[in-house]
Amino acid sequence: MRIWRFPAATGGAVLLSFACCLSLAAGAVSAQSTEPSHNHQHQRVRIALPAQKLGPSLAALSRQTGVEIHYPAGAEDEVGNAVNGTMSFDQVLRTLLAGSGLTYTFTENGVEVGRRGEPHRIEAVEVTADTPMEEYAWGAASMGYLATHTGTASKTDAAIVEIPRSISVVTRQEMEDRGANSVMDAMTYSAGISTELQGIDSRVDDIRIRGFDASSWSNNMYLDGLRLPRGGQWTTAQVDAYGLERVEVLKGPAAVLYGQVTPGGLVNMVAKRPSFDHRNEVILSGGSFNQYEGAFDLGGSLDESGNWLGRLVGSYNDGDAQVDETELSRIYIAPSATWFVNDSTDITFLSYYQKDEGGSTFQFLPVQGLLYPTPYGYIDRDTFLGEPDWNTYDREQWAIGYDLNHTFNDVWSFRQNAKYSYVDTLFRTVVSNPRTTVGNGGLNSNNRTFPRRGVKGAGELREVAVDNQFKAAFSTGRLRHDLVFGLDYLRTHWDHTRYSVTATIDDIDVFDPVYSGAAGFEDSLMVQIDEENVERQTGLYIQDMIALDNWRFMFGVRHDQFKVDALEDEDSSDDDAFTWQTGATYLLENGLAPYLSYATSFEPVSGQDSSQSAFEPSEGEQYEAGLKYQPPRSNSMITISAFDLRQTNLVVTDISPPAGAPCEAVNSCQRQTGETRTRGAELEAKMWNESGLSVTASYTYLDTEVTDGEEGEEGNEKPLAPRNMANLWLDYKWREGALAGFGLGVGARYISDLYGDAENNYRVDSYVLYDASLRYDMSYLGLPGVSVALTGRNLKDERYLTYCTQYGCSYGSARNITASVKYRW
Helix, strand or coil: CCCCCCCCCCCEECCCCHHHHHHHHCCCCECCCCCCCCCHHHCEEEEEECCEEHHHHHHHHHHHHCCCEEEECCHHHCEECCEEEEEEHHHHHHHHHCCCCEEEEEECCEEEEEECCCCCCEEECCCCCCCCCCCCCCCCCCECCECCEECCCCCCCEEHHHCCCCEEEEEHHHHHHHCCCCHHHHCCCCCCEEECCCCCCCCCCCEEECCEECCCCCCCEEECCEECCEECCCEECCCCHHHEEEEEEEECCCHHHHCCCCCCEEEEEEECCCCCCCCCEEEEEEEHHHEEEEEEEEEEECCCCCCEEEEEEEEEEEEECCCCCCEEEEEEEEEEEEEECCCCEEEEEEEEEEEEEECCCCCCECCECCCECECCECCCCCCCCCCCCCCEEEEEEEEEEEEEEEECCCCEEEEEEEEEEEEEEEEEEEEECCCCCHHHCCCCCCCCEECEEEEEEEEEEEEEEEEEEEEEEEEECCEEEEEEEEEEEEEEEEEEEEEEECCCCCCEECCCCCCCCCCCCHHHEEEEEEEEEEEEEEEEEEEEEEEECCEEEEEEEEEEEEEEEECCCCEEEEEEEEEEEEEEEECCCCCEEEEEEEEEEEECCCCECCCCCECCCEEEEEEEEEEEECCCCCCEEEEEEEEEEEEECCEEECCCCCCCCHHHHHCCCEEECCEEEEEEEEEEEEEECCCCEEEEEEEEEEEEEEEECCCCCCCCCCCCCCCEEEEEEEEEECCCCCCCCEEEEEEEEEECCEECCCCCCCEECCEEEEEEEEEEEHHHHCCCCEEEEEEEECCCCCCCEEEEECCEEEECCCCEEEEEEEEEC
């Protein structure tokens, strides 16, 4: 009988030795036996069961383990406890049956469940093809595009349908089918998500949630539940998408569990982790702009007993970019290992190293020539207005950490998630000169030449993040509780130096660029900003998820303490705040689940406004109502939500700073508005069918307004917040007939027009982009494990603008086509 093996539980992180890595690469990975052990009691199980009737719980457990389970008549209607974690089969049954009056016995034929003091009247657990395979929130989705569990929304392995919030999950399968090369690409078909609105920028994943920044520049990107490091102007981390198992988005304020975040929501990336049933793969690909890539994913059991699992993920790419004179290369390697210490404890070591070299695709291109035509037409999309021997963006980053889980008893467990991160960056660029006139959009009066200035920035940061969670699963009368009590700590030490090039830089002809070179640039550098800060965040939180019959309630509260020490001038600031959230979901038998929720957020805002006054903290709140529909025995889920989201003290560009303000010299004056309101509605549908059809569809409506601002701003729309967005991706895999082995995916993305600035002076047009993929499984030709794929984004090569302000505009991504060959074994 086959034993179902599931990914290992979350655990703690250290750097895996390269000796282990080399042994994996050399193929020294032994396959996990699929034969059942007669001693089922000690079999390891990765389980995630909600509190429900014992019938479906025992059926799911039997399917996952391959072990026959027998129970007395009527026991299937008893309610079993929720079980989450990686543990022995014995622990699973002990937790599941606690308080039910049922006992269990292991036999050579399986497991017998009985009532205390009564003779057994045994019936077999019925396991059919429709019995669901429970999914692990930190592992691969069990049903293609459809994820049923999330670890982001509650810091537990919870069913998405039970959470009273809107959640989007992009699985590994969907990323592969669409050919998503970045986290930003992965999110393009999700509801409430807009991407690349600040232009093509190879330095970051540019993502906005419900009109709020959630990019790599913000506090809203997380890896395995811990914030990605960022500090200074251009020093931030960006994780290669090939190293991820899934990407999850929690929409709306998430401060109760994560601390300082903007109210739009957060992105949590889940790294690939070791698993018992791992499939190895090697990929070679090449495509547009002479980009070539090689990648591998190797893993499995490291010892015969299965107490150690390992995985090694890596990739390398090199080539050019959409912008002329710009090269992009990256090396990424991520070793990980899981150690099952004993039946109560496991630890997963997670690490990665990434190095990016080349230039940056981001430019401040003039408004005149992009948004408005010149007498000479429009500027070409691939035009480079910097200096080839100066423009650079180099980044080296790595992280080492662990995820530790320990179970004390049937009620209490503990998890510690910790990570140490390092990022070092060098950015050199030539951009528009601040002496440019807004009225002409950056060009000189001849409508051809562009005044320029040189800038250099160097930054380094070190960050420690730790999240301690005590969890308790217990009952009080008819109420069943999943309680999380946590203390997290974040310390970021960063320094940033920004230089101005004082050497004369020639103007450049935007229609016939001739580069003058960067000779003398380094010798003429003048320090504009020299900062060194230590930021600390400590958060104490408690959250309870309560089940009462078909009701699911969530309540959480948190206290944050945030401190910044500016080491260069011995200045410091402190902020603290309480945030809370509450919500309720009702589960109907037909799969419908209406819900209501309320949540608040708190985000300290570092820096000063144009008059050198410290920024006030930003606060947010959201009311949300929605309906989720997950039909029984159907691999599909639909979420409809409506929300009212408000935020105070937004930071925007100040185009009219006080005369002589220091920020004028570096072209970075900012100020805060009073309050903005975002009302909207979202619809997202995910479906996966064993016949071969997969669907992702979404629609977003945003109505944004500055409700309290300076004169001339009240009533304006928020910048970079399109009113309408719609996306549809259809994918079909032929399993029979003449086309057996082929897979075809087609998609369309629509974004309506939007304002690029807070003053609503610059509006860019709407656009529609078309994507597609074509794949073939060559095992149908006698080459088992081999597949080929051709993926394309923006197939019509649409020329479109993503935003415009008085400082410049940016084009969106051009057509990008990639061909690849994959071998799996």
